[in-house]
Amino acid sequence: MDHSSQEFIEFALKKQVLQFGQFKTKAGRLSPYFFNTGLFNDGESLMKLGMFYAKSIESSNIPFDMLYGPAYKGIPLVTSIVIAFASLGRNVPFAFNRKEKKDHGEGGVIIGTPLKGRVLIVDDVISAGTSVNESVNLILEEGAQPSGIAISIDREEKGSGALSAVEEIKATHHLPVCHLTSLKEIMRYIESNTTYTSHMDAMRAYQKEYGIKT
Numbered sequence: 001m002d003h004s005s006q007e008f009i010e011f012a013l014k015k016q017v018l019q020f021g022q023f024k025t026k027a028g029r030l031s032p033y034f035f036n037t038g039l040f041n042d043g044e045s046l047m048k049l050g051m052f053y054a055k056s057i058e059s060s061n062i063p064f065d066m067l068y069g070p071a072y073k074g075i076p077l078v079t080s081i082v083i084a085f086a087s088l089g090r091n092v093p094f095a096f097n098r099k100e101k102k103d104h105g106e107g108g109v110i111i112g113t114p115l116k117g118r119v120l121i122v123d124d125v126i127s128a129g130t131s132v133n134e135s136v137n138l139i140l141e142e143g144a145q146p147s148g149i150a151i152s153i154d155r156e157e158k159g160s161g162a163l164s165a166v167e168e169i170k171a172t173h174h175l176p177v178c179h180l181t182s183l184k185e186i187m188r189y190i191e192s193n194t195t196y197t198s199h200m201d202a203m204r205a206y207q208k209e210y211g212i213k214t
Helices: 003-014 043-060 074-087 130-141 165-173 183-191 197-210
Strands: 018-024 030-035 066-069 094-102 108-112 118-122 145-154 177-182
Touching: 003 018, 003 043, 003 177, 003 183, 030 197, 043 074, 043 145, 043 177, 066 074, 074 094, 074 118, 118 130, 130 145, 130 165, 145 165, 145 183, 165 177, 177 183, 183 197
Parallel strands: 066 094, 066 118, 118 145, 145 177
Antiparallel strands: 018 030, 094 108
């Protein structure tokens, strides 16, 4: 398996961002695993997470001029990533949005660098695709061009049809998506790690019922 993916999985397990058990998803499915980037909640974690993202974005070769993080989880993500890029010698502008438009002060919904050029969207996961659709529309309204999406995990689960949420986004907006890890890579990891192999049957059953064909 990819070394950077393995490192990220181990990092997520250590911070309990990735957990195994029984969890109810927003879609009402009973999932044998839970992944929540909100639990990367201290300075050291965000520093490492930003570097994982920055290196994944670099290796994806997705062209971009700036980064955009949709509120709320996208805000600390995009902030940590541009700091990581700066440490690598690249000064990247970024922006994020308000949930509600401000009609006083600087006004508008965008905080940070005005959206322009090729904009890479940063988020934690793509579930129903609602956040990405809103981000794409906002970027286009501002006269900029969405160039791709960077997420932490590709769940590789069916959406409303046979396609996953990530595949639906690719088909709808024709945008490349890079990720730090995926359900398939998590399963490969726990299959080879005796600490977690007891969860393998539940993971296989979940993938068989809700997973896409990869």
